[in-house]
Amino acid sequence: MTTKPHIPTAAESASDEKQTGRVEAFSDGVFAIAITLLVLELKTPHIPAMPPAEHGPPTAAWLCEELLKEWPSYIAFITSFLSVLIMWMHHHAMFKLVKRVSPALLLANGVLLLAVSIVPFPTAVVAEYMTTPAASTAAALYSGAFVFVALTFVAVLLTALRPECLAADADPKVVRTFRRTYWIGPPCYGLALAAAAFNPWISMAICTALWMLWAGMMLPRRKA
Amino acid sequence: MTTKPHIPTAAESASDEKQTGRVEAFSDGVFAIAITLLVLELKTPHIPAMPPAEHGPPTAAWLCEELLKEWPSYIAFITSFLSVLIMWMHHHAMFKLVKRVSPALLLANGVLLLAVSIVPFPTAVVAEYMTTPAASTAAALYSGAFVFVALTFVAVLLTALRPECLAADADPKVVRTFRRTYWIGPPCYGLALAAAAFNPWISMAICTALWMLWAGMMLPRRKA
Amino acid sequence: MTTKPHIPTAAESASDEKQTGRVEAFSDGVFAIAITLLVLELKTPHIPAMPPAEHGPPTAAWLCEELLKEWPSYIAFITSFLSVLIMWMHHHAMFKLVKRVSPALLLANGVLLLAVSIVPFPTAVVAEYMTTPAASTAAALYSGAFVFVALTFVAVLLTALRPECLAADADPKVVRTFRRTYWIGPPCYGLALAAAAFNPWISMAICTALWMLWAGMMLPRRKA
């Protein structure tokens, strides 16, 4: 009738669960809002852009053309949406390994949320300038923002996988894979940042390739 | 006293619940934000629209007229609000049948959220152009966006109802109804898209009729 | 060993709880977003409003004056914030009495959320026009929006307190108080709407007095 192995009491484990639960719920909120605010960058073409005296009322062909002209906005929207979505998946995969929230983890997670909530800004700049001669600056801002995001992910990982936070039953293999793969982020986005000086399209292509890589790394691990 | 049929242990079922819970909470967040952002498309008429030198300060009649002129915004707001609301209801009805989240379901659900979060954009375009000669382009964009939404719903359905995700106790009748009815969406919205070329009002009427249909399909099923 | 009084099985009650939980979580999201979006109506005064050639760079006194000029925005912000906050409190007080979600309740609650998410729009109109001759139209729009809100609250109440939704252990006294008091809303806001034709300030004063009344009704009931 006595349970020899130390099993946390209801009170203990409830308190542990709760702490992680709150941080995750707040983080989920920030991720969900940041991802949904991206749509605000898709601008309705406005009629005043076409002087009525010269052209008459807006025609179907004109609106169609105006909408098509904004294609860089659509690509920027989709790329950023999927990037934030995959960040959210990784955030949760990481927090599945965490039992207790240390002050350092709280702080690192806060800075990660700051980085995530910034994403709509470089997205808007890329959408507006990717087809102009200022594209290289826009691509540098975008990839630079993701260097920052990748660094905050490493910071969260380093604090989350410390013994005071890590769940006792976390699979050591999964932990090792996390440790090994997260270091790849910052130098890869750094490469995209460097590439922006030469060719903004290569820079953006690297960013896109990277979130496909993160998605790929994510999905098989979940299956296991 | 022994329970022969396999009943998942507390640990097993807790982990299952949790996975769905997170995806649902994040999805709820995106639905709630997308639905509330729609109000930002309702624009306050601005005084500068009326040259003060010619008319004097804004009068009650002028403001009333300006507000009434924006009626397409109000209709677009209500239609999109109810559409997203009913999508949310269907999303939950689907996830009630799901126990485990597969990588494919996570991805399909992510693309569905992308589609949902886009809705405020075509809504704004319809609100601005539905009463101009450019209405057919606006209606095509709107119904086209819903073709995309309907396709992502089919994708989520196909991945959610696979054996690795489906709850063991899901009612086969309900599952069959889902399978049968979700295929209707894409061709119906495709019809609305085609109609936009001839008459934008018919296109919008089909979109409105469709969300009434989805609402109707939803409500009786809940009762059962 | 047999339990004579029918006690719901874990599966039954879990499913009941869950249904309400989801609707409440989604509603909470919409309330929280609608209330926070109100701040977007507080506009930063922009420098171009002052031709630099005539006045030089913006001075501390000029900015102070510009900020003070926007006082109707601040009052509108506070009034609407507190109104939505009190609506949220009433929404929760109502849902504490609910066990099961019927299709009709889902629909009524959806229309209530629509009404709540509209609030930032009349708030912005009042903020911009309350000190102009167009104030009566603005006040009519504002009080008209709250007539709609009040009607949707009655609709949710009527569907929520039906036997198929009401919790078996709901205090009949509390239910009676709800039934008695919610009918007051629509005619009172209707009075504010009528008053707008004569004096917009009286109309707004009635709206303010009403949310104080709702707050007052709310708070003592909670104590009991």
Place this chain on the structure above:
Amino acid sequence: MTTKPHIPTAAESASDEKQTGRVEAFSDGVFAIAITLLVLELKTPHIPAMPPAEHGPPTAAWLCEELLKEWPSYIAFITSFLSVLIMWMHHHAMFKLVKRVSPALLLANGVLLLAVSIVPFPTAVVAEYMTTPAASTAAALYSGAFVFVALTFVAVLLTALRPECLAADADPKVVRTFRRTYWIGPPCYGLALAAAAFNPWISMAICTALWMLWAGMMLPRRKA
């Protein structure tokens, strides 16, 4: 088989937990949205700002310069983000001590949320005017807003730590520390407000130093 010490029944404790849970979830939503809306103040530089006839299309150097010119926006964004993040941490630390929600606590918490949701407004004003001669007004508005926030924190603390709300098992030491330290806020931000009249940069420096202080006070307490 009889449990002598009074242990709350499932119904009792569930009802207690639930009340706090709802208020916390709603508060989390408002904090998460307020913190994420801050990014909307980071404005994309617009091409029309540069007459095309005079300069040709936008160049990389021009965009870079335009982005760098907005440095006060970035500092304001980071300062406000971290301030709201730390407020959220304190809010949760306080609510960990609370078991029951009194009407007074509900009201005080509502006013606190109002204060939190205002933060993006003074942030935007500071971002636009901190490098102009109007900086002292902007700094006064910013520090004034934080005087209000600090006062609402004191109000929540006073109502939360009353016997009818406080959890029976709250650590008296932690409660005492809260009581002692929260009074520091209003006079400190008052000092920043007074400093704005003399030097806006000193005023902003005090505000920044204060959230570092709050962060420092927060983190060790969590460890214990």
